[in-house]
Amino acid sequence: MALFKPGKPDIGKLEKQRKLDELIGLLSHPDREVQYEAIEAVTRLGDPRGIEALMALVANPSTDELIRAKAWLALDVGWEREARKRTSWK
Numbered sequence: 001m002a003l004f005k006p007g008k009p010d011i012g013k014l015e016k017q018r019k020l021d022e023l024i025g026l027l028s029h030p031d032r033e034v035q036y037e038a039i040e041a042v043t044r045l046g047d048p049r050g051i052e053a054l055m056a057l058v059a060n061p062s063t064d065e066l067i068r069a070k071a072w073l074a075l076d077v078g079w080e081r082e083a084r085k086r087t088s089w090k
Contacts, residue, residue, distance in 0.1 A: 008034055015041040024053040027071075035067050043074040051075065 008031065014022050023045070026038035039057075042050035057063055057071045 004079055011037040011041050015044065018045060020045055020047050020050055024050065027053055027057050032067065036070055039067075039070050039074045070073065 007024060009022075009029075009060070011023065011026065011034070014026075023038050023042050026034055027042070029035050029038065039054065041055060054071045054075050058068055061085070063071075
């Protein structure tokens with residue numbers, strides 16, 4: 001008898017539905033690929049709660065170094081996007 005093994009979460013669908021809380025929950029998923037995709041989706045949504053979650057991920061000393069680097073990059077991209085929205089120059 002085969003055991004049920006759930007597949008990876010559909011991050012694109014969660015992003016399209018703007019399910020930020022679920023995406024934030026995936027930032028601590030055991031699969032690094034899922035974490036990467038969740039970081040990107042949270043960044044694209046641009047919600048301040050997502051930025052706070054990314055900052056918490058970076059600040060957590062137990063965060064994997066590659067995940068921390070990806071989150072730092074995502075925060076940098078998010079801050080740059082916000083700056084462009086708040087100014088008239090590009």
